[in-house]
Amino acid sequence: MSFQQGLSGLNASSKNLDVIGHNIANANTVGFKASRAEFAEMVASAIGSSGGVNAGIGVEVADVAQQFSQGNLTITGNSLDVAINGNGFFTLQMPDGTPAYTRAGNFKLDKVGNMVTNDSARVMGYPVDPTTGLRTGSTPVPMSFPTTEPIPARQTTTITTSFNLDARATDAAGDPTATPPVPATPRATYGTSINVYDSQGVAKPVNLYFQKTATDNTWDVYDQLDDPLATPPVVATPIGQITFDNSGAITGPVATPPATGFSMPLTVNPTPPNPNNLPAFDVQIDLGGVTQFGTKFAVSNLTQDGYTAGELTGINVENNGMIMTRYSNGVTRAEGQLALSSFRNTQGLASLGGNNWAATFESGQPVVGAPTDGSFGSLRSGALEDSNVDLTAELVNMMTAQRAYQANAQTIKTQDQVMSTLVNLR
Template identity: 40%
Template sequence: MSFSQGLSGLNAASQALDVVGNNIANSQTIGFKSGSISFADVFAGSQIGMGVQVSGVRQNFSDGVLGQGTGSLDMGIQGNGFFRLVNQAGQVFYSRNGQFKTNENGYIVNDTGMLLTGYQASGTPPTIQPGAAIGPIQIPTEQMPARASDSGSMKGNLDSGAKIIDPELEFDPKDSNTYSSVNKIDAYDSLGNRHEINVYFVKTADNKWKVYTNDSTAEVVDGAGKVQYQEIDIAFDSAGQLTTKPARVPIVGAAYNGAEALGFELDITGMTQQASETAMESPSTSGYAPGKLNGYTVGNNGQIIASYSNGQQQPLGQVVLANFTNAGGLASSGNNAWTETPSSGQPVVGIAGSGNLGNLYGNKVEASNVDLSQEMVNMIIFQRNYQSNSQTIKTQSELLQTLVNLG
């Protein structure tokens, strides 16, 4: 019996060393989860055991340390959850390895070609709709289309001590004596052409002003060729607060280079009048020129944000995570991936940070959670165990040899 006991011990110790060796070999594998072996004794109708057997190899899904990523699509998870991947055949896999890149078609893939899944942004401008169909995320490489300006705002202060302009003088942008100050803002038409808009302020009386605008890039003219200016009257109270509310001055431009005519309202409700120099904050308008893709980043909520040459940003998609009631029941499939089994339960899929899902960090990767110091200690222990079991076999052999010699 000692031979079978010792042999079972040798086999168990050998398999334990295999687990330790695999852990050590993958100590630098991104997203790797270490394993630990479990043993069980063997009895067969006797109080003397028949030896030992391996009852299973458990996986340790504790977090690995987050390190700096090397690619713009690198991601790391802390807490519960796995990246959800699909292969070309549509089979679903789960992984903690967050090293991703794009393939020739713009899809986000890992090094084995599996596609990362999540929500794809859609619409104009693109938006992400959580709860939509989950599928492979694609990074579009075409340029961002232009958007025409349809709103704008300007804030600032008008000098209450400014000279009142003679009402007999007709407003003329070429004559600085006919206005108190001028400011410029940029706007964009439907093709992304930039238009320079002039905004003139004319003080007509104490606390009273006129505001004129014109599109100097594509001026609007009447039948006689005279430039047309848009205008409104505004007034302030004795405390310098605007009493004309809402105060919106039209911005109108002629059709330019094949684009639609420009037309929107500039909100100047935030203007004040104080005894200080006229000064304007940076005005803003919606709309932008077309832009080429400069790059993209992954936010901590899993959103993939693209940056364009026109200074704009927009979401392209959002990565989802999957979690299981019993992650230890997942089946290892190699290549740093697992597959669902009846023991793991069905996946719960959602956005990082929601429910019991962990957090996702962009430009980070999760290191292996192997503790090399502990593995070296385990290796020594299992080596001693192997030697001890071999010694029981040797001792049994010597006893048999003694019996043979007696005969």
């Protein structure tokens, strides 16, 4: 007579209650994945024994399997909170340098600007060229942002323009001999301005004026007005010409390498007084968006690529993992792209605690990529993935496990009564 069956049932039910209690305790843990106890029958077998006569020796917990189903997303409004909607894990570098993986995206910035988790693990991502927004490497590196010092100033290299010059405009010089006389058109009639930046981030206003010439479809470009009151008087000279074909499309000037398309150079002198004696610098004026149609002069786009120094003011993560940073100088640029990892068998991951997992032989090696690429899910900034624990189901499971524990205890009690009866036989 054996107590084995009841004892194994007690152990299995106790383990099941431990798993259920762990799930309930983590019902509000960000990125937590619920587990379940999976049982298996235990049977003693012997060589040559026939089937059908073995009552079995109880039950065992074959596995505690985590359930990697998607949790609900909760909007938090914190731009450093990031949720994965779909497949993948955030890739981490633990403080000891080992890799780890998590679904919890409640990230922080430490005192030196590193993107970290609550247990100081570094968040990994791809390096990105801030100018082009394109990846500069295929190996994830720890994400870091310039919180301890401003980003340096950048000298303007290109002014990009889009505007229309009125095809109805006549020669700006006018014709006093015509009947009636045609007055001259002031140079400032067709003009615009923009601030550019020198190598130290000091703004310099650049003015552009467009003056129709006597030649068909041709306009002179100036960077200043005449000043007859100056000593000596200033008579501006054109910095270039813009030409169009009969359909109003631009035909010149054609850019010289390394520039492409239609552009002209402009030499900018730093704003006086210039105490540091900065040299003049060249800026390319991109004219690809210029047209000549029979509507009034209108500027639709006028931008430049320089800026002064700026402090970090905000971070936002796009759905493809691109990390966009905002600075006090008005610049918004990409600083990196978060990396995700996926596994052939997520059930094979080893839990490290702290919402982190480690790869094992059973899980296979991670496949690393960017959000929205291939089978990877997308990201949601300002949101967190909730625990996938179904609290109602867990409470029901707890009651069932309790009943199972009581029933197994009853079998031990019954075995004890039978054993007492045998011992007391006379």
